[in-house]
Amino acid sequence: MKQIIILLITLSSATVVSAQQGLSKISIQHSTHLPVGSARGFVENISPRGFSADYSYFINNNFSIGFAGGYSDLYQKKDRQTYTYTETEISAVKSHSLQSIPLMLKANYGKIKEGSLFQPYAGIAAGGSLINYEEWFGTLVDEKSGFRFTVAPEIGTRISFNKYSLAGIDLSLRYHYTAFKYNDVKNLQTLSLNLGLFFFNRN
Amino acid sequence: MKRLRIAFLPLLLILLTTSCKKNPIKHLTVEESWVYISSGNNGINFSNFSSVTIPDSVILISNRQGSNNYETNALAQSMIAEVKATMQSRGYSLTGKDNNPDLGISIARIDNSYTNVAVINGWWDPYYGYWDPTFWGYPGYGWAPTQFVFYNTTESAWAIDIIDLKNTSGNSLQILWSGTIRGEEIFNPQAVPLIVKGLFDIAPYIKRN
Numbered sequence: 001m002k003q004i005i006i007l008l009i010t011l012s013s014a015t016v017v018s019a020q021q022g023l024s025k026i027s028i029q030h031s032t033h034l035p036v037g038s039a040r041g042f043v044e045n046i047s048p049r050g051f052s053a054d055y056s057y058f059i060n061n062n063f064s065i066g067f068a069g070g071y072s073d074l075y076q077k078k079d080r081q082t083y084t085y086t087e088t089e090i091s092a093v094k095s096h097s098l099q100s101i102p103l104m105l106k107a108n109y110g111k112i113k114e115g116s117l118f119q120p121y122a123g124i125a126a127g128g129s130l131i132n133y134e135e136w137f138g139t140l141v142d143e144k145s146g147f148r149f150t151v152a153p154e155i156g157t158r159i160s161f162n163k164y165s166l167a168g169i170d171l172s173l174r175y176h177y178t179a180f181k182y183n184d185v186k187n188l189q190t191l192s193l194n195l196g197l198f199f200f201n202r203n
Numbered sequence: 204m205k206r207l208r209i210a211f212l213p214l215l216l217i218l219l220t221t222s223c224k225k226n227p228i229k230h231l232t233v234e235e236s237w238v239y240i241s242s243g244n245n246g247i248n249f250s251n252f253s254s255v256t257i258p259d260s261v262i263l264i265s266n267r268q269g270s271n272n273y274e275t276n277a278l279a280q281s282m283i284a285e286v287k288a289t290m291q292s293r294g295y296s297l298t299g300k301d302n303n304p305d306l307g308i309s310i311a312r313i314d315n316s317y318t319n320v321a322v323i324n325g326w327w328d329p330y331y332g333y334w335d336p337t338f339w340g341y342p343g344y345g346w347a348p349t350q351f352v353f354y355n356t357t358e359s360a361w362a363i364d365i366i367d368l369k370n371t372s373g374n375s376l377q378i379l380w381s382g383t384i385r386g387e388e389i390f391n392p393q394a395v396p397l398i399v400k401g402l403f404d405i406a407p408y409i410k411r412n
Binding site: 049073075077080082087088089090091092093095097099134136137138139140141 | 223224225227228230231235236237238239240241242243244245385386387401402404405406
């Protein structure tokens with residue numbers, strides 16, 4: 001365990017050292033999530049409670065690799081309804097709640113063009129997500145949590161504040177797939193619209 | 204550049220505060236917290252029965268006030284009166300238990316409190332790695348002092364059972380129907396009429412005609 005930690009520290013400091021020699025980018029975005037597929041059956045509502053953050057290091061003018069993380073919270077309260085399970089009826093106000101914290105490695109493609117305001121990019125991230133699932137009958141809860149595989153492709157564009165600025169607005173559309181299965185949720189799919197800021201670091 | 208980076212901090216703060224989890228329990232009113240469970244819709248024809256008896260006390264099932272208690276206080280009285288009124292409105296006649304009633308209704312108040320213990324020991328433990336595992340002669344093993352966390356939970360419910368006193372086979376009594384009410388403030392006498400109605404509304408098949 002300790003050896004692994006030391007290895008990780010060495011690796012991460014190595015990334016920082018080499019990043020300082022080139023170009024790196026940090027981006028923080030607010031995310032609005034739309035559940036898709038069976039996740040939509042669990043929570044219909046669009047959720048504004050989410051954000052994402054990433055760090056990318058440019059290995060050349062087109063490709064960057066890095067880390068991505070974030071958070072999303074889906075929630076829906078359903079009106080009182082009677083649910084039938086064979087000989088039993090349950091009348092309850094159900095609350096559905098789902099949180100996701102992705103921790104991923106990402107690779108992006110997008111040309112860095114000096115002096116242009118719009119810099120579109122496409123990328124893919126993969127890793128795991130911490131998932132917390134809660135299905136409440138009134139105050140009684142059916143809960144499940146775990147760390148599951150996640151993949152998230154995205155397209156977006158950076159919009160610089162001006163032609164020579166190293167910072168600007170970062171707008172992207174991302175699809176998340178997480179292999180989480182419980183009750184009626186067969187997999188967790190969301191589409192997110194992300195709007196935030198980015199800045200480049202060049203030393 | 205530095206100024207820009209500083210500008211990120213409030214942005215991050217705003218994101219963290221606005222993107223918190225919506226707590227499901229905090230978004231429920233007292234009435235929305237009530238859960239009614241009705242069990243026994245298995246083809247029994249409740250019109251085969253005509254009279255019902257309800258004892259004048261409620262069974263208290265509680266691990267903090269002793270067991271096998273019977274309650275006759277105002278809460279118990281309002282509960283009994285409400286169940287009696289409901290059965291009458293469904294067409295049954297009330298009678299004493301010595302007059303060969305067809306059905307008997309048992310009402311129980313469940314009020315349990317539990318103290319639970321959870322053990323924290325693993326990589327999520329804040330004290331993980333205090334001792335270097337080589338100290339015990341097992342390099343590479345993870346080890347931390349075990350921590351215990353105590354927490355208290357309460358279980359509150361009303362349990363209403365309808366017992367068949369007409370068709371008694373051998374020496375056992377058959378429960379035809381069980382209803383449970385759970386949620387907040389269910390031991391408040393003002394809530395009683397509402398929760399009894401809520402429970403019997405999902406069992407419309409309990410009726411004389």
